[in-house]
Amino acid sequence: MSFTFSIVIASPETDVQPLGLGGDFDENISRIYELGYDGVELFVEDPYSMPLKEVKEKVSKHGLRVTAIGTGLTYTKFGLSFTSPSPEIREKAVDRIIRYIRLAEELEADVIIGSVKGRFEGSYRDGWNNLRSCLERCSREAERAGIHILLEPLNRYESNIVNRLDEGVKLIREIGSGALKLLADTFHMNIEERSIPEAIRKARHHLAYLHFSDSNRQAPGSGHINFKEIVGVLKEIGYDGTISFEILPIPDQFSAARQAINQIKKLV
Numbered sequence: 001m002s003f004t005f006s007i008v009i010a011s012p013e014t015d016v017q018p019l020g021l022g023g024d025f026d027e028n029i030s031r032i033y034e035l036g037y038d039g040v041e042l043f044v045e046d047p048y049s050m051p052l053k054e055v056k057e058k059v060s061k062h063g064l065r066v067t068a069i070g071t072g073l074t075y076t077k078f079g080l081s082f083t084s085p086s087p088e089i090r091e092k093a094v095d096r097i098i099r100y101i102r103l104a105e106e107l108e109a110d111v112i113i114g115s116v117k118g119r120f121e122g123s124y125r126d127g128w129n130n131l132r133s134c135l136e137r138c139s140r141e142a143e144r145a146g147i148h149i150l151l152e153p154l155n156r157y158e159s160n161i162v163n164r165l166d167e168g169v170k171l172i173r174e175i176g177s178g179a180l181k182l183l184a185d186t187f188h189m190n191i192e193e194r195s196i197p198e199a200i201r202k203a204r205h206h207l208a209y210l211h212f213s214d215s216n217r218q219a220p221g222s223g224h225i226n227f228k229e230i231v232g233v234l235k236e237i238g239y240d241g242t243i244s245f246e247i248l249p250i251p252d253q254f255s256a257a258r259q260a261i262n263q264i265k266k267l268v
């Protein structure tokens with residue numbers, strides 16, 4: 001059983017502290033490598049100006065790879081979403097995500113669709129249909145690019161559509177694209193699922209990526225999520241993809257990154 005260990009890190013042009021590492025990109029990359037990680041999940045603020053060549057060089061210099069690209073600021077900073085009642089805003093959201101897909105193609109990484117789902121305002125049916133048609137267009141682009149779109153259910157306080165893994169699977173099945181996969185995040189599952197192991201078992205055929213953080217969004221071992229049980233289920237279903245840590249920088253970002261990988265490696 002081998003997992004790829006990754007952690008969220010801000011790309012060089014990003015001026016926002018992510019749930020992971022922010023600040024000096026060079027320093028962060030070398031520290032992540034020293035801590036035994038295999039890759040990084042890039043938190044990208046601006047897919048139009050992200051310095052692709054520099055990122056590629058610095059990541060590969062340490063034998064790391066980019067596991068995925070996080071697109072959340074598209075909604076949380078720029079207000080663009082796939083469930084907006086405005087067709088213009090949905091169009092802008094899709095255009096921006098297509099730009100992220102082009103970057104991902106260059107980096108051989110996947111693209112996360114989490115916050116970009118947004119919060120629908122009218123009927124659930126309209127929200128669902130708008131989300132589905134935006135995702136369909138992104139999935140077609142992902143098929144062309146040879147990468148995956150990772151659909152991430154988020155808890156009810158962050159989004160009002162696709163909060164559980166089974167809703168994510170339903171949408172993935174409706175769209176029916178081989179490029180569309182599921183991302184399961186332990187923090188959101190802890191709020192929304194009746195049973196985390198059962199939800200993972202049921203979604204196993206679509207599961208391609210994991211976000212790990214504890215119940216308080218800190219590194220595993222800081223809260224009350226049972227990671228031993230979760231790693232046990234991952235082994236049982238033969239999961240051999242990425243475990244990416246999306247954690248608060250507490251007490252500081254490097255201590256959190258060290259604790260995260262050490263806690264989980266003990267269980268593997």
Ligand code: LER
Binds near residue numbers: 072185211246
């Ligand atoms: C995105 O991966 C996520 O989990 C969100 O909760 C971040 O806002």
Ligand code: MN
Binds near residue numbers: 114152185211246
């Ligand atoms: Mn997440």
